[in-house]
Amino acid sequence: MKPKIRLATAYDIDAVFEIEKLCFNKLEQFDKNFFYLFLMRRNFEIFFVATIEDEAQESKLVGFIIAYLNKIGNYEIATVNVHPDFRNQRIGLELMVELEKAIKIIIPELVKSKKIDENSQNIIIELTVHDKNDTAIALYDKLEYKRLETIPNYYQKGKNGIRMIKSLKLK
Known part of the structure; x- marks a missing residue:
């Protein structure tokens, strides 16, 4: 079942x-305050949730993603999570x-606000994932x-992160 992806609202934060x-x-x-922060700032942040309908046609939140424009003009994915019961269903x-x-x-809008150059051909998306x-x-x-790169002890002692990037073509 294909999820519906939409902007997150304050009503989604508990889920x-x-x-x-x-x-x-x-x-x-x-x-929990971290998630509210991304709802309130709305300064080029992206906070999406994924929902699916259950048997009773009720919408169930099953995943989410948060990304923000960092200080050097790259998009950084802060987190992307899928409920364990709904993994391996292409939600991520x-x-x-x-x-x-x-x-x-x-x-x-990024060009207009001078966050990126109008001649930019791409934008970098960054993320860190548990190794x-x-x-x-x-x-x-x-x-x-x-x-x-691998970042030692990124998550906590003995839990390393892998830094990954993608150059997203804009045109």
Whole structure:
């Protein structure tokens, strides 16, 4: 079943936070205020949720993605999570694809606000993934992200991150 991808609202935060707690241990997870922050700033941040309809035609939030424009003009994916019961159903892929579409749509506003140069041919998307998260790494490889470096103890002692980037063509 294909998920519906839409902008997150304040009504989604409880479900988003529950997924966050399922995906990360207490030392690695973001707190609830982190998610509210991305709803309030709306300064070129992108916060999408993925929903599917259950048997009773009720909409269930099953994943989310948050990205923001960092200080050097690259988009950084802060987090992308899919509820464990709904993994391997292309939800992460759909979130990533919609994120890339949204970035391309935002480009004229980024140029207008002088966040990027009007002659830019591409924009960099950055992310960091747990080095043991083979499923996510395979997804990012499929989407043509390139591995830059391994960051020791990124998540916590003994839990390394892999820094990956993609150059998204704008034209």
